[in-house]
Amino acid sequence: MIIDLGKYKSFKSSLFTGRPQGEAARKEMNLDDLDKQDQLVVVKIPAGTSSINPSFFLGLFFPSIKYLGLKKFEEKYSFAFEDENSTVRTILRGHIEDALRNASNTLSKKNSFSVFLNRKKSNKSE
Template sequence: MQEMTIDLNAVTGTKHIRNLSGKERGIAARQHFCLDSIDGQPGTVEVRIPEYVDTISPSFFQGLFSQSIAALHGKDAFLKKYHFIVNEQQKRWVDVGIRNATSSRQSLV
């Protein structure tokens, strides 16, 4: 099984951006990493969030990953494919992002 790596350092301007926010920026990051293609490929994806990133807004996370969660048919399959390498603070932001992306109100937006 092939493993890929997504390093969000590529979208932080090499330590200039400490807060990842905005759905549009998340969508741009999704396009940068070609996630539509990756979602359909076998294997796992390691997602690395640099230590210097303080905040990942739910809107950024949804722009980046909500289509992946939908394509993989939910949270469990998403977390089997995407493995997050994060610190404890970032893990909380990831958990909030997943929760928001899988909430029933998301279908209304």
């Protein structure tokens, strides 16, 4: 199955942003049902995209990552970049990797705030 994210970006915009926008796209795509199927999914990122904000990405995919687990999510979902500029593709890949790292940290309860709290606790016990 192919999902074209171009349908979820406004005409003049070059970026995907906003958790509510990602959640709305998720609902429209019926990703909850798709996650339960054995179907592989290719997500097309349209040419002219300059940014995929983690908030949009996680609004769209965090429930899938939580349901499938990160490894199975990465096996099920792949990303195809329509932009021919290799620098742009590298940047967008980095945005997706950042969002996946954020999701992984959230699921494992490792985020900058929890690291800070753990350091503070260990400093008190010394």
